[in-house]
Amino acid sequence: MDTIPKDNFIEFNTNTLEFIRKQYDLETPERIEEAINLLEDWIKKQPHFMKKDFSRDYLERTIIISKGSVERAKIKLDRLCTFRTIYPEFFEVHDVRTLKTINDLQGVFLPKMTSDHYRIYLAKNKAKCFEKGLHDFYRYFFMQCEYIQAHDYCNGVVVILDFRDANVMETLKVLNVTDMRNALDVMKDGYGMRINGLHFLTDSKAMDAIVNVFKQVFSAKVAGRLLTHTSLDTLYQYVPKDLLPKEYGGKEKSFTEIQDNFLVELASKEFTAYLNEMSKAYTNQDLRRDNDGYDLGLQGSFRTLSVD
Template identity: 35%
Template sequence: MDYKPKKNILRLRPDTIDYVYRSINLSKPGEMEYAIRMLRDWTEKQPHFKRNDFSDNFLRSSIIVAKGSIENAKQKIDKLCTLRSLLPENFRCFNAKEDFAHVFEVMKPIVLPQVTEDHCRLMTVKVYGTIESCHISDALKYSIVLGDYMRQCDFIREYICIFDLSDVNIMDVITKLNLMDLRHAFAVYFEGHGLRFKSMYFITTSKLVDTLINLLKQVLKPKLIDRIKVVKSWDEVHNIIDKDILPVDFGGYERSEQELHDDWLEETCNEEFQKYLRDINSTGTDESSRPSYKFNEEYAGMPGTFKQLTVD
């Protein structure tokens, strides 16, 4: 399983790779290659994996999100494979142009091309107009497609997310949120993909944002809630994020939100990535080959278990 980007949709700073490798203590020549070989040797010996032909890029990113720990990388791969079997509705081979067209009428989730000076990747979501439950549910599924792309094609460990809610009734958002959908998506983000939010910004002047944050407290741990910040406008964001990174629609100098969104659709809907998505989604697990006590301990709160999952 492998995929090489067709478009230069994600860029790095000249020192990004060196910075990331140093931050996980794998900067010496040959260290990352050796770690990848160790991880591949382990995956090939796992009888409960339905497939184990992971690409070097996937294994490398697994090591990066695990902060250089091979043991933690093993856990991330195991959890992601297991979640593909537990939550198959979130891991179909979606064609975003067709399956999520209704979502893009009210929001356009995009991962921005450039990274910050401290090598963080940004994701922006601006919500336009009336939002329904299906929009949120399917936007979460689209974000999982983006997550699979990033896991294969990027080097970044940390993300900053900006949600522009200035043109939406926040009570509308609150009443349309499905906590189970959120819990499952967050399990994929944090437990499977090892996503690390450096910060998350809500742009709004509504006092109801406190109610929204209180709702999120039911599915996120306190340390993640503490990283949520509320700002009133993009002008406040400009004091935090370099304008060169942000789309022109949001007061920056990058290409427009629509142009970046179109690039993502072209990239994730091309035939080669669709094949990769089918392949990577087939990497589930056969739980009959692993002790059930271990399964219940690691995946409590998912379908078929009885405890509630708390996402870190």
């Protein structure tokens, strides 16, 4: 792509494309085209891929998310397709407006990115109890990840989890470590979202129990980026205030307005058709050349285009 296409929801910095490509040594059109060609050729050689016709823009974003490395992009794409096979419940195509859990546990990627090209994800837990667990939220979140994969161009994500209106003990009851770890694997290894910071907003003394659950599923590196804030003032030290919704002291629209706008995009005919098409991007594990049940996708010729 020559420029990042204008999007109905998310926005970019004026230098995002050039900055991110340059940091991965992909600033010339020839370099990015070479990388896409290598990834495209490799996909065609994978008998276990049930979908092989990914758009070149999609493949470019996959390479960018993979820090400019075709080798990593192969692993990421193989894992995401494999996750669709082994965790089908996470990827069912729904009208997002029918997922009841999102009335209590809401989340949205904010429109503007930070100056260093990170996207902010803000989730609000307002639930007093969870009758059906968290599966609807996972489905909702992965729909959002699909949108980001298809439209964004960023360095990673800063996550803010607002628990100030939640019943923390009721939330703790539904935090299944296995489900969380599976969902985290999809987020990190499938969608390739690099977490630059994880911030909890709460004044509950019971929050330490929630934090300990999260530490069980994150790597030590990410766990070291996990911070708890009892006020917005300390959050502003890590997240640009102006980028936040107005009720968080920022200059953006309200959280509800931002989420409603995002829901319009996620429920559109165009995006639903895209989700249905991407649902074909799964694997047939029996057709893997090395049928070990979970191959990392490193067969075939490839060239690493950047030092990771």
